[in-house]
Amino acid sequence: MEQAVAECVGLLGAVVERDWEGARAGRLEWSCRETAVHIAEDLIAYAGQLAGREQDGYSPFEMSLEEGTDNAGALRVISTMGALLAAAVRTAPREVRAFHPYPFRSANREGFAAMGVTEVLLHTHDIAEGLGLSYEPAPELCDFVLARIFPHVQPGPTPWSTLLWATGRAELPGRPPVTGWRWNNNLVIGTERLTLQGVTPAAATDLSTVGDGGFAWIEGGPAEGTRVGAGLVYKQYEDGVHRPEWGMYALVRREDGRAIGAMGFHSVPDDTGRVEIGYDLVEGARGHGYATEALRALSSWALGRDEARTVVANVERDNLPSQNVLARAGFTQVAEDPELLTYELREPREG
Template identity: 70%
Template sequence: MTDMGGDRVEEAVASCAALLRPAAGRDWDGVRAGRLEWDCRRTAEHIAGDLIAYAGQLAGRPTTAWVPFEITLDDGTGNADVVDVIEATGGLLAAAVRTTPREVRAFHPYPFRSANREGFAAMGVAEALLHTHDIAEGLGLPYSPPDELCTWVLTRIFPHVRPEPEAPWSTLLWATGRGDLPGREPLTEWRWNNNLVIDTERLTLQGVTPAAAADLRAGGTGGFEWIEGGPFEGTRDAAGMIVSAYEEGAHRPEWGMFVLVRREDGRAVGGIGFHGVPDEEGRAEVGYDLAEDARGRGYATEALRALSEQALAQDDVKLLFAAIDRENAPSQRVIARAGFTRVSEDLEKAARELHDLDESLRLYAREA
């Protein structure tokens, strides 16, 4: 995963300009842009405004609000000039993405109050593609961006949307309330979803997107810089679970997988997360592992405490549990220090009978 989005932003802006520039001689002010309330001219200006706003967030790096500025176009600016502005602001966003360190996060309201460089790139690509579609619909022009570009957006900021591998553009339109998909109810409300990050004293627990999970499962880094010996086998296995859940439409980012990244050097040391969303009784299973060179330093305990507190603060979560091999004394110490206790033998026996729990595993739980 070497491209964190700069190339994708440029590709999306080029796709936008390729449609808009030949149509610059038409009336954009008097034509509504698709299903929007805006006209085509206002929508084109909005694309440029969003691109420069995202670049500003990455450059200014505010953590609690938008950088308070906006662009205005000179009087007499023609439609072709607006396309120039879109290309210029797209270039600025691409440059900001390429020059921003991977650990930087800046404010964005949806849904976890921040985004990294890849998130802002994906949002910029989405704005360019979707609003170009809106303008094209208003002007009666055909428009279909590259499938790979649509998939790139979906796997980064729409992790909760079940993909249609043969129709990524239709899926993106449906996911943003702009089209229909067979077998799915139309959407009237929607949000994209940047990854969740949980802070601890020495670590950040960074939510893994479907794109990063697929890369990890295939033997890549997931876009993280790992210490020697990482990622460990369990992290790659967990990434495979995320990919499967995403493909089934069952993935929910806050109940997915997180990579443990050290604050001191930005390097990844392990993985932690859930085996799925809480069940009807409010129970969720947790799991974790560390690269061998990161063990014995309290990282797993610190991460598990933070993740547990985040989860148990939710109204619909009553209990977290973990299944640990009875011979794995280090993991047993981690789970105990994080506030988990061994369940009764009767509950353990019931789990074996109902859920085919392996005889070598012991159950530990922490209640809300």
């Protein structure tokens, strides 16, 4: 956050004597001055949401600059609001989520940080374009936001060109123009004892190697199956076929915020509405009904979507605990081969 704001203020600070009111900000309908104020408004709004733990809507306040504030003063306000958002992100516990409407009505601290950085990057670009300035932010800032709140966007030749294309500000060879866009904070599905937290491409990259993916794991985690699954998630992201809701979820205990395993879909549902699910628990979390609880919740979520009709799971013949999990979650064995048993859970039929 501080880096994005510092780059913004450094660039625009050199042209504070220019007429920002009379210059349109890039493709926006706002002037450069209005856009600068908007950056500050977004930063303090996100800080307020996260610090106030707002759950049902936006915190009811507005920010305004004092009458007579010049362009240099507007940049001072951007710096201050950026510092407040950075402080809110640093002090928010890992499990805290607060209201944001797109797309699942909440975001965690990483989500708010990524949204704040995105606003700074894009609107600095808009102002720079309006004032005839050259601007390209640090690639790591663009990577940060793309891998967290643009999981549906395939990486492109450079992070900055990809972000500009994904937000309708530039063309990208081989891809159609973007005329409407939203970022995508991760989905969280709650159960009595768990939260199933969508794993972003950034987290998947870390998990697929030796990292923790940003989660606090119980001893022994993450398990090898989780790391393999995370690698598949990132491969789908690189290939441009990742759809975050149909990806991987970390299973996190409510009581202590510790991750105990992962569960997720192998891909989006096929043309017949079939989607395959898999799961993996750290050894120390087994035998407590967590997998059954999570499987019921995630399967129910899937079958509540128009594109899914059947949830499928394949399990080894000698894996009796996993077979029992499937049976307790309502799945029925429908097929077998020398190595695997296939189970299905179908959407409830009316009538």
